[in-house]
Amino acid sequence: MPAMLPAPADSARRLAAVLPSVIASLTGSPGPVALPRARSAVVALIDGLGAANLSARRGHARTLAAAFGRKDVIRTTFPSTTAAAIASFATGADAGSHGLVGYRTLVPGRDALANQLNGWEQGLLPADWQRRPTLFDAAREAGLHPFTLGAPRYATSGYTTAVLRGAEYRPAASIEERFDLAREVADSVDGALVYVYVPELDQIGHAHGWESDRWIGALERLDAAVGSFTARMPRATGLLVTADHGVVDVPEHRHVFIDADPALLDGVRHVGGEPRCLGLYFEPGLEASDREALIGRWRESEGQRAWVLTRDEAIEAGLFGSVDEAVRPRIADLLVAPRAGIAYYDRREPDRGAERMIGQHGSLTDEESRVPLIRFGAYETR
Template identity: 55%
Template sequence: MPPMLPARQFSALRLADVLSSCHAAVLGRENALALAVVAKAVVVLVDGLGVSSLRARAGHARYLTSKLTRAGVVDTVFPATTAAAITTLTTGVEPGRHGLVGYRALDTANDRVVNQLSGWDDGMPPETWQRSRTVFERAAADGVPSFTIGPKRYAHSGFTLASLRGALYVPAESISDRFAAARALLDTEPRALVYLYVPELDVAAHAHGWESAKWLAALEALDSAAGRFASGLRRDEGLIVTADHGVLDVPATKHVLFDSVPELVAPVRHIGGDPRCVYLYLDETPGDSEAEAATALAETWREVEGDRAWIFTRAEAVTAGLFGTVDDEVLPRIGDVIVAARKAVAYYDSREPNQSARSMIGQHGSLTDEELRVPVIRDGAFGA
């Protein structure tokens, strides 16, 4: 029987350290990344730029790969998904504390699964569902203005209100326009913490795969814009380019319709997570404790899918520290049983009315190196 959890050593430096260290650097304080003191710091978050993909296309990203060092490879959070990872970057704490523990998670108060990128409503207010103070809010308290630069469509989203609160949102549509907006802020602000979001690579990967011409064009546009921006940095300005997760391509022939095996879904009330990191939330089972029911379902899944997925209970994941410290309020948001793909497969429920997700090629969420390992590239005053 394959191991319940992968035997891997997570990186000492964490995604949670990146923005927090930049904040400290602007204040002239020691920080986890040992960044130099600066007046202005820019953090570029490239959605979906894993280290393995970047290295595989090194000839198309000469600026980024020239700055990527062995020490500049870190692990993102588990699950390796945008809602969890970006919120960890912007709060400096792991998912078990900020509460965005996956793409779709259980809202127990309303007995429903909610999409934590686009499913915000009055029943899931972003101001309280995301439980941690952001780095931007802490910077404001220290007298340091913060700015978020991204596409206009995200300016007032629930996710922005949850995870980017405390920063002034500056809309800019293209990658080059966003870097131009960052330069304008650096030219006018005596001190600043700037967060710049690049969704284009993730969008291209989901639709066409990371090995597609569309993804490659987005990478080239990013590399060109980032290189030009870095060349104009002044002595008191620091730059970090990082990512929330990596991506691997999963063809439709590798989709697993798990509901075709009745035993895998018989005791399940709700299904959440991602196709590569499925959360199974159980119905109450008369006569069995919650832990016994979860263990029994996990064993059933291991018998059927144990050769291509890591399968573990919530209790096992929390004990292993996969979510960091998990606060009591957050615990029920995590699946009773978690199915994390380790082969190039994606898990789907064919009973789901909306099957549009099955058109995705680029996938992420699990514990493989392709999904977990992301760059932390330093330049300007941070690269010295």
């Protein structure tokens, strides 16, 4: 049996509940998270800023830290990865419903893995792969004016089209420019719902680690931008600062190469997922006895330092929420999510660039799955 999973959080305290709550605050309706009524709203999603990361560097983020209390924490998705998390944020649905169930997942019927962030550009994912209407569409239907502010390179990407459709995309190159533009939009448009995406901390974390000076410098820039925004916040505007996942640093000596033990790959057709949440897809037609033996070998090898879950066990545990039948085959036959500070790699991969990454995420640990939800302006807790 797999190791005990972390206790699930209340559904109203999850990332998927944030945007419905903001829309409710703008329309005067009850929402899953109670927020005061606001004239306009800004939601900044900071890629890779976990609650533990922020707590450990409070001295470098005085604006955020001053408003960040113990109760200002929510849970992200499983896996704790950007593709699944932002899709849940933007649709209000669990991964088992919207269908983006990981970083690299199997495309049923194609016998191929697809990266959920750029698989559209590679022609691996159909236009309807993301199966749910977005909350930006719902906001527009409710008479609101949704905007997305992000880097210019994301403006027309397949992922943006699939997950953020319904919002007017306005490009802004830097953190500071995005918050300046957010203030302009919130001030000039009643009923504005402004989503600000900040990828810089995650990018630096992957390359240099979240404990690096460069990551701290990016956090200081973010905090200064938030401070400048709040100092001149438009009247009756609410600001929420949240994230899609946290980050753990995994040094090279903590890499685990799964190809070192051929028995762990005997019967495995595809190795998907990511280093902190492997997704193993078995050979079609693998006999039940061979499946059980393969699962047993993984549990014996990795069960002391990882959650080793079959697809059925993960679904039964509610990790993907309610799972549509069409989504079920996208989920790996076996999921391996580290509890310890390790990352899994396969040296048979033609591109081994991922091994250079220091900051990692994807698993169920508190460091990866607990993210801040910090309130300012009209949303500030008094």
